[in-house]
Amino acid sequence: MRSIGSTKGLKNLTKFFEIIKNMIEDIFKKFKIKAKKSLGQNFLVDDSILKYIADYLDLENKNIVEVGPGYGALTQKLLDNSPKSLTLVELDKDMVSILEKRIEDGDLNAGNVNFKINNVDVLKYFPLIKNYSVIANIPYYITSPILRHFLYEVENKPANMIILMQKDVGDKILLGQDNNKRYTSSVLSLFVAKKTKVIEIASVPKESFIPSPKIESSVLFFEKHNLYDDIPDKKFLKIIKIGFLSPRKKLIKNLNKGGFNKSELLKIFSELGMDENIRGEILGINDWCNLIKKL
Incomplete structure (x- = not known):
């Protein structure tokens, strides 16, 4: 597991974060946009962890669904990995406008990738593709509904998922993966464990976001299995x-x-x-x- 908080040269990273934050603030000023508390928006701006997420899977010629792309910090890094298709699912119309403008201006370059933006609530999004990966930076208050949506409600379920979430929620999910531990299970951990094997691939400090949340975050990798498919x-x-x-x-x-x-x-x-x-x-x-x- 990667821990940004323990990376060498933390002072240099802090300075780098400030540069990136200033760049993002320039984008927000250009479009007169602010992070919306009502939508639980916290934008991940740590370039190293964004790249780590984008590079974790071999995305070449694969179908990817990015949930909660925001202004597109992760999007270009996903595009750089030459997926077959990249579908963005973004609820915020203002963020969709930013994405469309950045594509128009050449800030985001889709190249030969089959690229699409869906302005829709992810809980109302049902993928038509059958073999795809989900990569998501989602509002923490809907983590459980989104997991249930992709693991149980959509007909075409993802092969795997990478999801950035609140650390204590991630810890609860991970405890449910160990069948030998005691006092670990919950409804959340069990409905996840029925469908997927889960590991933590990175921990992310709150300073890596704009605005900074009050809590630490984790990046979890979910891989589908069929061990318990005999149970309805x-x-x-x-x-x-x-x-x-x-x-x-x-x-x-x-x-x-x-x-x-x-x-x-x-x-x-x-x-x-x-x-x-x-x-x-x-x-x-x-x-x-x-x-x-x-x-």
Whole structure:
């Protein structure tokens, strides 16, 4: 994992950040645009981490969907990697205008890439392409809905995703990836673990953004797997929600409250070698899936 905060020559990086920030502020002044708190906008301006994200995957001749491109700081770096197509999904009409103007002025050069901008809410965006990657710098307050959207709701699901998110949310997701740890699971970590293997590829300090958020950030890489495809998604999501109705209560009590027969639950728990006093947060993804198959 890369940590920008521990990079040598931090003073030089700080000076570099200031130069980049001044350049961005010039762009904002030109278009009379400010970051909108209502949209949770924090623009990543650290050139080294932007390049790291763009170069992490082999993008040549691949289909890419960039969510939340803003003014296009990452966009050109993605284009430089010669993808087959690059589709931008941006809700803010003002940012779309900036992107279109930068393309018109030659600030963004798409070259031979099949390039498209969609001015749409990402939760209403359903990709038509079947083999693609998602790269996203998203408002932190919609991290969970966006993950659910791409992992469960779209018909054509991405092969992998790189997502910049709030560090504590990323940590919660990562804990759910380790089936040997205790007291780690949550609805979020489980619905992610059912569909993807996740690793943290970079940590990003708040000073790397304009405006600076109050929290640290992480960049996570999600890779699709099909280990639990034999369990219907609707059934899986319904049962884990029931299991966490009261996270600190016994799992059997939550499941019984959610409509499952207690005697049958005790029998299933015994068959699986599970403690009847266990709480849902203690179970990892494998244990949860084994339980759900019997319910």
